[in-house]
Amino acid sequence: MTVRVGVIGAGWIGTEHIQRLTHTITGARVTAVTDIDPARAAEAAEPVGARVLPDGAAVVAADDVDAVLVTSWGPTHAEHVLNAIAAGKPVFCEKPLATTAEDCLRIVEAEQAHGRRLVQVGFMRRYDSGYRQLKEVIEAGTIGEPLLVHCAHRNPTVPESYTSAMAALDTAVHEVDVLRWLLDDEIVSTQVITPRATGKRFGHLKDPQIMLFETAKGVRIDLEVFVNCRYGYDIQCEAVGEEGLVRLPDPAAVGVRTAGRHSTAVLTDWVGRFRDAFDTEFREWIAGVAAGDEPTGPSAWDGYAATVITAATVEALETGAVVATDLKPRPARYGGTA
Numbered sequence: 001m002t003v004r005v006g007v008i009g010a011g012w013i014g015t016e017h018i019q020r021l022t023h024t025i026t027g028a029r030v031t032a033v034t035d036i037d038p039a040r041a042a043e044a045a046e047p048v049g050a051r052v053l054p055d056g057a058a059v060v061a062a063d064d065v066d067a068v069l070v071t072s073w074g075p076t077h078a079e080h081v082l083n084a085i086a087a088g089k090p091v092f093c094e095k096p097l098a099t100t101a102e103d104c105l106r107i108v109e110a111e112q113a114h115g116r117r118l119v120q121v122g123f124m125r126r127y128d129s130g131y132r133q134l135k136e137v138i139e140a141g142t143i144g145e146p147l148l149v150h151c152a153h154r155n156p157t158v159p160e161s162y163t164s165a166m167a168a169l170d171t172a173v174h175e176v177d178v179l180r181w182l183l184d185d186e187i188v189s190t191q192v193i194t195p196r197a198t199g200k201r202f203g204h205l206k207d208p209q210i211m212l213f214e215t216a217k218g219v220r221i222d223l224e225v226f227v228n229c230r231y232g233y234d235i236q237c238e239a240v241g242e243e244g245l246v247r248l249p250d251p252a253a254v255g256v257r258t259a260g261r262h263s264t265a266v267l268t269d270w271v272g273r274f275r276d277a278f279d280t281e282f283r284e285w286i287a288g289v290a291a292g293d294e295p296t297g298p299s300a301w302d303g304y305a306a307t308v309i310t311a312a313t314v315e316a317l318e319t320g321a322v323v324a325t326d327l328k329p330r331p332a333r334y335g336g337t338a
């Protein structure tokens, strides 16, 4: 079966995913595209032979759409995801699931009322081979019980529109999700420390930031978010356990020796760093939809948890306090007991 996908939001990542679904993934075809900017929708739709539809509701309702991909701006995600659930169609939503905890819970409740999972959230790091190896090592018990995790998330630059809150909401949100998954543990508190700011930033921005998370089992996580680090896009993660440590590998790169120097390139953006992870994420999602299976990737509950934890981190940044994350009890459908 070819899964016919309707796309809501034909901006940067929407266009990337349309290309991916068309040229990289087998078993999928993009049949409908919408964007509040119709010219953008047409530009993305025409090369892949898709129709342009007037809005997200039309995409969800279309007879030639089996599954929905939401890649519009964050504050619009909840409406489109709720429409897809109401129509009983599988929906892949780029992060964040929604920008408020209330909207995330509305989605969780709608999905539970529907009776089976339809929603997958676009936290692609769970599909990165390095993170998957890290998880295997941790689960095998090779490093003993994890005690500490040291992480860094560095971008070379960000535009002036990037705010201090986005360090948590837009950037650290990936670590929040992948660490909950890696450790099979919940983040219960968050704190932010702001060291000396880099001179290479727009003046309004607190950069770098150090985020300190504590999990329910007592694991301590420190995360450096540095979005004007200049030198490249650099993702680091090292888990320290009772018996040893395990470190995320750097992406493979050739070593060059010349003129008395030995060097390896550092990637400069997340597109290259996580290209294979995005491909695997969509390959597995499409295969699941084609088979009629419930999605196995990041769930609506994971989207809710990430939104609550990153909002608490913004509060921690603004108040200087240690902030409890205060998640609701996890329902049984999402692996909890409530």
Ligand SMILES: NC(=O)C1=CN([C@@H]2O[C@H](COP(=O)(O)OP(=O)(O)OC[C@H]3O[C@@H](n4cnc5c(N)ncnc54)[C@H](O)[C@@H]3O)[C@@H](O)[C@H]2O)C=CC1
Pocket: 008, 009, 010, 011, 012, 013, 014, 034, 035, 036, 037, 040, 055, 056, 071, 072, 073, 074, 076, 094, 095, 096, 122, 123, 124, 170, 270
């Ligand atoms: N997983 C990842 O690593 C990444 C995820 N993202 C997420 O993807 C989403 C989109 O980001 P970008 O593509 O970078 O933004 P963008 O601004 O390039 O594209 C968003 C598009 O959505 C359209 N749009 C907004 N509201 C709409 C609505 N209600 N209906 C139809 N179209 C609508 C806009 O006109 C725009 O073309 C964001 O939620 C962002 O956080 C973005 C980059 C990386």
Ligand SMILES: O=C1[C@@H](O)[C@H](O)[C@@H](O)[C@H](O)[C@H]1O
Pocket: 155, 170, 171, 174, 270
């Ligand atoms: O999602 C992403 C961006 O929105 C964000 O701004 C970057 O910091 C992340 O690395 C990237 O994966």
